[in-house]
Amino acid sequence: MGDYCNSNVARRKSWTARHRERERENEEEEEERRTTKMVSKTEEARVTMLENQVDNGGGGAWEYLCLVRKLKLRRSDKVLKHGLSILNDPSKRSSLGPEEWTLYEQVAIAAIDCQCIDVAKDCIKVLQKRFPDSKRVGKLEAIILEAKGSWAEAEKAYSSLLEDNPLDQVIHKRRATMEKAQGNLSGAVELLNKYLEIYMADQDAWRELAEIYVSLQMYKQAAFCYEELILSQPRNPLYHLAYADVLYTLGGLENLQAAKKYYASATDLTGGKNTRALFGICLCTHAIGQLVKGRNKEDKDSSELQSLAATALEKDYKLIAPTKLSSLTKTLRSLNLS
Amino acid sequence: MAEDLVLDTAIRDWVLIPLSVVMVLIGVLRYFVSKLMRSSSQSPDPKIIKEGQVIVRARNLRAAANFIPAKSFRARKAYFSNEENGLLFVPKGQASNPQAQMFSDPNMAMDMMKKNLSMIIPQTLTFAWVNFFFSGFVAAKIPFPLTQRFRSMLQNGIDLSTVDVSYVSSRSWYFLNLFGLRGLFSLILGEENAMDDTQKMMQMGGFGFDPTKSLGAEKDNLDIVQHDWALPKFEQRAEEVLRKRIAEH
Structure with missing residues (x-):
């Protein structure tokens, strides 16, 4: 110093x-x-x-x-x-x-x-x-x-604490979680948004908000939150995975293609060990195939990513859960991947 | 000449030791006084916190821009740096300078004054006290010879060029204590609390940095970022990873 x-x-x-x-x-x-x-x-x-x-x-x-x-x-x-x-x-x-x-x-x-x-x-x-x-x-x-569970009293205690120190991060977060605990998700969203307006670099809050948005089925907002998380930790595969999930759920060709890319990046970042990402790749490919069917097939993507993912899945299942292998092959067949 | 000077033990008992003890005690006292005077409700300005957070977030955006789709990136860029109400955009006239801010905020000025008073008053008092009672004493002798250059440091208040430099005058002993007791204070008062005078003096030079400047710099940085979506590359990389995995056995 x-x-x-x-x-x-x-x-x-x-x-x-x-x-x-x-x-x-x-x-x-x-x-x-x-x-x-x-x-x-x-x-x-x-x-x-x-x-x-x-x-x-x-x-x-x-x-x-x-x-x-x-x-x-x-x-x-x-x-x-x-x-x-x-x-x-x-x-x-x-x-x-x-x-x-x-x-x-x-x-x-x-x-x-x-x-x-x-x-x-x-x-x-x-x-x-x-x-x-x-x-x-x-x-x-x-x-x-x-x-x-005495919410009203707790709320009162928190607000009196906030009067002394209106910028206390912990209390703001606790109030948001309290709303969530009471099942008032939109209230939690409101509080979290207010909190993030000042502390906009707080990853945990962004993550919480993203999860709440997902449970409220507000996927566009959730996607924004996950983008924010990816920005703060671009090498964290979990965020890529969650973002891909949200994009896949949103649907639409562009989103599906993006989702597939993010599943691919999650696969890359986890060394191909994430089963959810592998399934995601398969599902995205199938969904994209459904959407472009009938349209011109010029830009049909030539990558073997999906078949590779399917093979990797089969291998994993053989190794870890051989009894479930038959249902996997059934699923993959229904996705035209096997 | 140097051999001739024999210091009276009374000087040790009545000058050297009291001076050191008083300096330590004053340091401790000042610590407690400044602790009392510190305004307890030191709530930070939300605007400053927000600016810091905006900068962190903009920096993240700049560093990881290629990991989000182009549309999302453009939206964020506009949000941060548009010329109307972007978060990083600082209107020309509003760039507040800290000096003015200090004068507009009486609390801040008050704080500074308290800090300065708690430093200056005891310092002048002790200096006057030392000057009045102990001026001209040769209080101690350090056990090694020194060059002439140290004379002004060690023999402040004695205007004799013939005295050996290793003799320390009382006023210099006071200064040595003033600047050298930091280690002792950190032992007595704990690591955090040992704020010695030298540090305080450095702080006096000026205060505050200008957050608007860093906002502007961040905006310029963000403006020149080229978005190049990295994700398509990941598909190929994932393929390779999977191929490698499948071929493992």
């Missing part, structure tokens, strides 16, 4: 501090967040190793919990079990120092995720005693209300 001789030091420093805080707060979201972040292989291996070790009574519970928190994994049951075992042991707990409170928070959220509301309440009570006016603890309380 000391090397910067310009004026941005202060701003940057406060920004990093704020950012770090936000990062810490984002952990609260674990319960609704699938691990969209890529976890590197070595870290994954380490988590599994530590998990085994801890599960079998070895030490290292605290390291395991730290790692889970850092990688934003959702292992609520394990976190609850091992976190509680640390918290219930006064000597272990006090050896954590100030990290103790982080652990309380982590365990509280894990407990909420496991519907152990009482445990969560105990944790929050401790936190409240220590930090009487904390917004973070207030958030936890609101999450508990939400977990209990």
